Amino acid sequence: MAKFDRNSFSLKGKVALVTGGARGLGKYYSIALSMYGANVFVVSRKQDGWAELKQIVEKNGQQIDFLSQDITVSGAAEKVIQAVIERFGKLDILVNNAGMQLRNDVLDFKDDDWLKVIDLNLNASYFLAHAAAKVMAEQKSGKIINIGSMQSYRAGKRIFPYAASKHGILGLTRAYADALAPYHIQVNGLAPGYITTDMTKALQTDPVRGPEIKAHIPSGEWGVPEELMGPMVFLASSASDYVTGVMLPVDGGYLLR
Ligand code: NDP
16 A cells, blocks of 8 residues: 555455355445445355345445355356456455354264365365465455454354364464465455354344353444444455454454453
């Protein structure tokens, strides 16, 4: 970034790929990026949320496209990146958001469930980052934003494959940031705390865990998805060009305790 001014947060003319970007937290990332001027390409298996998102992004004055693709299958990353290039001619921002969580007692965990979680949360993120990095290196600029979790730092024992995958995402973010810095590509992440989404609905209403979680959060409040929009725009924009290898907690201070 040569200078800082009120355009430093602008994403005008940029192209963003958001995995799982039509619903859940991904939808909010897609909207935030389009609000600041980016065209958005979304990939997920189903089209849930797509029609509504398309309307919002187009109202923001930006273009949006969708590809139905399971990103865990072999060759998916190259196919997705190719589709973005065919549609928009370049790729400036990759948001590795698609993720899943499976919960079980430690001795009952099935090998297949471990593989499913690692394949989506870690392997698919890496393969997409790798394919995107080749395009971004040619462009001599790019932003890769990996979605971690408080489980990038903590150890949820009933969701240990999820914790392992999100620790892996932290490691990938740091090592990849170092490796890609000479190509002017920044690699960072967001670690959302307890956010009110479908994934956390059961926890919010759990008579024991609900109040326990709330008591642990220094701000005393669960986060809403909108809290992640500002940090996402910051990491996607040139305002953060000297920030790399960081996994930014957006958790109301949960990790402080
Ligand atoms: P959701 O379950 O609501 O959304 C997941 C998204 O990923 C969906 O769009 C889904 O679409 C897509 N997806 C899942 N599997 C695949 C696949 N194989 N190929 C392509 N797309 C896929 O999750 P959240 O919005 O709650 O979470 C998003 C991210 O944020 C995850 O990485 C999660 O770990 C992280 N996170 C969430 C927190 C929360 O409080 N919700 C807290 C901390 C981190 P489809 O099913 O159509 O493929």
